Amino acid sequence: MAIASMIRRAGVAAGLAFAVTAVVASGARAQTAPSLLDTVQSRGALQVCTTGDYKPFTLAKDGSFEGIDIELAKSLAKALGVEAKFVQTKWADLLTDMGSGKCDVAMGGISVTLDRQKKVFFSSPYLVNGKAPIVRCADKAKFQTVADIDKPETRVIVNPGGTNERFVRANFKHAKIEVFPDNVTIFNEILAGKADLMIAESIEVKVQEKAKPGLCAVNPDEPLQYGEMGYMLPRGDATFKGFVDQWLHLAKATGEFAKIYDQFVR
Structure with a gap:
């Protein structure tokens, strides 16, 4: 069992490493401007906008945040090799904050809507x-x-x-x-x-x-x-979206997503 677990973990790590290499390579061919993926890794921090008022997804508490999407944001940051930095926002300000560069991703029970999709990208849906x-x-x-x-x-x-x-x-x-x-x-x-x-x-x-x-x-x-929920991403950056979608796929495939979800809902 221990050997199988080690192989599985090694496979996940290799999958993420391959995903980073693949999306960076494809992004380099597809777009001349640097991807946010490069910027985040150079900065050493993933800026995550979240409202902090939507339990069980995001809740501001004692100067920090907790919830399903807070733990998943930390997982995404870890996959990128950086730290998660949380930026509190309001529902009415989500699109403005994404457009201003205040955040790299917005997380916290955000519904996918047509109006929002006109202005931002969304990850693959993670919850129905x-x-x-x-x-x-x-x-x-x-x-x-x-x-x-x-x-x-x-x-x-x-x-x-x-x-x-x-x-x-x-x-x-x-x-x-x-x-x-x-x-x-x-x-x-x-x-x-x-x-x-x-x-x-x-x-x-x-x-x-x-x-x-x-x-x-x-x-x-x-x-x-x-309805469906997804993570809000900057519009036009297919490379960054590709990595986030691959991370989300692996988080679900390995059981990490279910473990975090059950921690706050079951």
Whole structure:
């Protein structure tokens, strides 16, 4: 078993080394400007933008960050031979920060959307996800569908600037919509009776259901909308995207991804 494990680890290391060589070589032929891959390795640090307010993917805590995508960012940085440097951002500022060079990659439960793809690249999707309501458990039966929710007496609370708000405004034309700026404490507003529900990613509502007794996720395994998550990358840099996709593939193939995911969700 030990020998097999050593061979497997050696194979993964060789795979990453080959990926770096291959994407750098192909990038050198395909583009004249240096790839961000070279810049990151020369700098010795991978600048990772993250909101820090989206458990279980990213959460700012005691001056640092934790979550699924925080650990995966560290794994990506390690594969590049550099250190992960986290830069806190806001959902409304994600595209601006990517375009300004403030970050090399944005990670933290980011949904792949057409509007975003017009301005940035995305990695291969790493999770299938969708939008689902979270409500007080006593109200669970009342809010099963979009039609159930979209009534004048329903108070929907939403965090600004992301796909949650976009989904709410596109689908609810009669419900009262309240924007609440703090995505960490927003669920307490439902518990306190100041709002009836929030729409969020199905994974997030499952986690919040466990974390906050009295709240229940509504059909998280059959969400109101299908969605996928990916890592946001600079537009036009095929070499860097190629490496990130290869790293992600290997993280899943070796079980590293599942181990990190289970640490925060199971």
